[in-house]
Amino acid sequence: QKEVEQNSGPLSVPEGAIASLNCTYSDRVSQSFFWYRQYSGKSPELIMSIYSNGDKEDGRFTAQLNKASQYVSLLIRDSQPSDSATYLCAVNPVTGGGNKLTFGTGTQLKVEL
Amino acid sequence: DGGITQSPKYLFRKEGQNVTLSCEQNLNHDAMYWYRQDPGQGLRLIYYSQIVNDFQKGDIAEGYSVSREKKESFPLTVTSAQKNPTAFYLCASADKYGGNTIYFGEGSWLTVV
Numbered sequence: 001q002k003e004v005e006q007n008s009g010p011l012s013v014p015e016g017a018i019a020s021l022n023c024t025y026s027d028r029v030s031q032s033f034f035w036y037r038q039y040s041g042k043s044p045e046l047i048m049s050i051y052s053n054g055d056k057e058d059g060r061f062t063a064q065l066n067k068a069s070q071y072v073s074l075l076i077r078d079s080q081p082s083d084s085a086t087y088l089c090a091v092n093p094v095t096g097g098g099n100k101l102t103f104g105t106g107t108q109l110k111v112e113l
Numbered sequence: 114d115g116g117i118t119q120s121p122k123y124l125f126r127k128e129g130q131n132v133t134l135s136c137e138q139n140l141n142h143d144a145m146y147w148y149r150q151d152p153g154q155g156l157r158l159i160y161y162s163q164i165v166n167d168f169q170k171g172d173i174a175e176g177y178s179v180s181r182e183k184k185e186s187f188p189l190t191v192t193s194a195q196k197n198p199t200a201f202y203l204c205a206s207a208d209k210y211g212g213n214t215i216y217f218g219e220g221s222w223l224t225v226v
Contacts, residue, residue, distance in 0.1 A: 008153070034214065043203055043217040044156070088155065090215075100146065100171065101215055105155035 003027060004091050006104035014112055019076040021107050023089030026070070032092040033065055034101065035074045039085045047087075048074065079111045116140065117218035119204050125226050126191070126198065134189045134221045136204035145187035146205040146215065149173060156203065162187055163209070191223060199225050 005024045013019045021035075032051055036044035048063040050056045050072065056063045062075040072091075076083055086106040117138045126132045138145065144163045148156040158171030162181040176195025181187055187206075191198045204218040 043220045046214060046216065049214055100158055100161050102158075103148075103156040105153060 003102045004089055004104040006087075006089050006107045008105060009108040010110050011107055012110045012112055013079050015079060015081060017079050019079045019083065019109055019111070021074040021076070021087050021089075021109065023072045023074075023104055024070055025072070025089075025091045025102075027091065027102075028067075028070065030067075030070075030091045033063070033072045034090040034092075035061075035063060035072075036088040036090060036103075037083075037085045038088055038106065044088055076109075079109075081111050081113060084109055084111045117204055117206055117216060119202075119218040119221050121221060122219065123222045123224075125224050127226060129193045131190055131192050132223065134191070134202055134204070134223070136187045136189065136218060138185055138187075138204075138206045138218075140206055140208065140216070141184070142206035142208045142216075143184070144207040144209060145181065146207070147171075147177070147179065147187070147189045148203040148205065150201040150203060150220075159189065159202075198223055 090101040162168035
């Protein structure tokens with residue numbers, strides 16, 4: 001079983017719709033969770049971090065964490081063509097900084113006009 | 114501007130050569146990382162360092178070497194022992210007081226010719 005699993009996609013949504021990206025992780029002691037966006041040929045950029053169960057909203061983005069189910073998701077509201085990218089889920093098992101992240105293979109999102 | 118600078122952006126290596134990728138950060142971050150990205154495989158950790166003069170192997174350290182003589186610098190050498198070095202290499206750093214958030218440089222493309 002992979003440590004962090006994501007559906008590779010592509011996930012296609014029409015412009016203006018809600019895109020839902022999902023991630024599961026295997027290490028039950030994981031404490032920190034991150035979503036990165038990566039455009040083709042570019043480096044990943046941080047979108048959201050979440051540490052506690054529940055929802056965390058930032059603009060059009062909402063991260064959802066359920067530690068009991070070992071599941072983290074990212075919702076993108078009012079999807080735009082500029083949101084078309086690969087979204088990477090990353091997990092860190094320990095709080096306190098300086099520890100390594102384990103990444104999923106990413107989900108490719110395509111927002112269609 | 115504060116950030117992580119990787120150089121060169123593009124590098125070509127002949128078979129049997131060692132090459133060194135530079136990574137410099139002026140964010141005053143304690144931790145630094147090197148990841149490798151291949152198509153469809155997400156990011157894989159090569160080496161990481163949490164303090165000066167100390168570093169640990171990641172998941173795919175064979176054929177690579179690093180040094181951490183200064184807080185702001187973490188160069189990666191790809192040795193001739195690395196049999197399949199063609200990939201996108203990403204340097205990252207994190208502040209131990211910043212909730213484990215990892216930030217990436219722009220990346221270096223290495224191609225074996």
